Amino acid sequence: MRKQETTGSRSAPVLGRRAFLAAGMAAAGTALAGCGPADTVLSGKQRLRQWNLFTGGDGARMVEMHEAYRKQHPGIDFQPSTFQWGNPYYTKFAMGAAGGRAFDIATLHVSRIRGLGAGTLLSPVPTDLLAQHGITRDTITPNIWDKCTIDGELFAIPLDTHLMVNYFNRPVCEEAGVLDSDGNLVAVSDEDEFFEVCAAVKEVTGQYGVVTDTTHAWRPFWSLYRQLGGELTLEGELGIDDDKALRALDFLRRLSQDGLAPKSSDGAATPANFQNGIAGLMLSGNWELPTLKDAGMDFGMRPFPGIYGEELGQGDSHCFVLPVRREPDEDAVAAAVEYAAWMLKNSVTWAGGGHVPAYTPVTEGREYADLQPQANYRHAAENVQFDPSAWFSGSAAQLQADAGAIFTGVHTGAVTPQAALNRFKRAAQNLIDTTSPV
Template sequence: MANWYRLTKALVLATGLMTSAAHAQETVVWWDFLAGGDGVRMKQLISDFNAAHQGEIKIDATTLEWGTPFYSKVQTSAAVGEAPDVMTYHASRIPLAVKQGILQEITPQDWNTMGLGKDDYAAATWDAVTVDGKQYAVPLDTHPIVLYYNKDLLAKAGVLGDDGKPKGMDSREGFEATLQALKDSGVKFPLGSVTADGNFMFRTIYSLMGQQDGELMTGNEFLAGDNAEKLQNALSVLQDWTKKGLQSTYTDYPATVALFTSGEAAMMINGVWEVPTMTDLQKEGKLFEWGAVELPVIFDHPSTYADSHTFAIPANKGEKMTAEKRAAVLEVISWISRNSLLWATAGHIPAYAPVTASADYKAMEPNATYSSLTSNMIFDPKTPLAGIAGPIFDVMSTYFVPTLNGEMEPAEAVEEIKLGLEDL
């Protein structure tokens, strides 16, 4: 109970409220959108928290549908004072949520109470939850895309380095040589990509723009200056891979995973959240030797698109959170952040730096190998138009699928994208 008393005491001293340290158990209503492998791990963390705080705090958790349904429900619920006490939230959606007025600020007092702060997070991750100098969420992780690879097939093709990683990762020419060698060795698809889903491919395309120091938004202008050219460059590379048979065509998300796990694709670009899939299959003896690394440098320098799962506190209209409830919520956020090594087994990179600096994390593979990309991460433009399932995603994804599959020229796609974005 020591942690609870310390938190309560700090809150009482900071606010000047008179309350007793002895009180009834607080129930914290929790919403998340976590399913699959990471959902299993979050449920375990919640169970562990409840066991460690028995009689003090209990998390009452509900998992809702990911994406637009989740965010729509949060918005409508907060408007009538029926949102949860705490919820998971994508960092990319925070600017819109702040504009809608549905998030409470995580105040300097809150950070002090939790014993967390700016120095505990990567600069890009901290910035992603900051709007106009205020923080509106606590980062739990970063979840970028990475390159998965089949060590057996790469070794057979002679493109597995002595370090156990793919050869040719430092240039477009080198990586394309690796893809071609895999094709020449008889591999059906050297690279599996989600080419039937423009929303997903936004992650890869934005990463390649970032490798050129490209920006989607400069001030309030979309694709200003030479940024349209940088987008065209990214699309041209990916279309070229498709035309040469180096990348899978019109492949949806489940099919991409299936191509890789069946050995039909030697490599795959996908999110770190697929690590549990690979880990579990290998434990069952159903998968080859595999690894995952940061994306290859196709242009000027490393850059990878990422988003963050965060913890946010809804601004429930007409409802004021008691000091005791807020202390309980902050304890939930702080405890799970500090115990996020288990969360790392879902493939995510914990945002709380002491966890990723630990010996246990550094021994965790492939996580430790690709976690270096945190110094090369780029997040969505900070605008209410961006974010998971947001308007920018929708406009751009419309043109990505035909372009990547060779049915539309990159220059034409960029022109249409720019017009569509300007209409926003």
């Protein structure tokens, strides 16, 4: 920090009480920001500042893992901080990373790496150091590792995969006759088969066959669009296959307009509707698993249904990233990488929340195989469908928000699939034409 320069023999001003308190508070804030004496010097321990966006069930598991980490690392002054999920976190992350001193390691969604400044705000991961802890491409789900690699450099250490799956109420589906000999929901291979299953389940519930979050319709849309082989180019002139997009949107329309699914069901109502027996099936993210388990519900899970071929589901991955530093700090980087490796190796605890660990020795181990129903959809993570690449795309990004606001009208009947597609194309092109803030 620069000291205030003095000129000639001018004496220092006398601080009043308020000015003195303000100066003290400013000094305290500066120390917290990293301009004061390093905590490492004061405590004799290596400081490790970690930022994350995990609350609820995920937050509880993260705390559990952090407590275990602390016990095994008495020489680390571990300082985790949890912030509000979504845009608030990513705004704070970008500001903190730009400052260069806010954290030593942080959690991101893999889909946001490019948009948040790989090489500008994010530093490449030292793969040689990571390999010393037993983490290499050979020990990570290959498609996830590749997604974390940009121009030949690894910019993130993947922790998990989370994706759209198909939940089923076991007693309801058994009565409906849609379980196989192993007690799992039957697989489907086209639209008609899926609608037939939904209709059979609806006969039992008396209300609906399936429920999905209509306010976040991007996730099922992207799952269906990718099953059809659809591509989306978000650079220059928008590139989209209209026919495939319309087919995916018409599927969502039929689901609600035929009375097989509610026309309106937001993020909180969707698992509640499934839990209360309003519908016997649910298309949602695997992160709803803890809520249903805590409720004592008898349910199963399988990959997102293969309506148009493969059982491909939209999803993302949580990962650990390192900031670009103003000044090199090899000790802090070493501690951060070791922390990430420890979290990966102990991620069977994390799997309790429904996420599929990226570290394959965990997913291939006996302890994970005994996790039910998690083990029934783990193979779906090998081909998770990430959002298209752009600074405005990915988890909690503007493309998802715009698509959700537009596509929800397809469920309610407020707009036709064609009108929704036209609006989405205009919104996407506006984002393409907007300069990235990073």
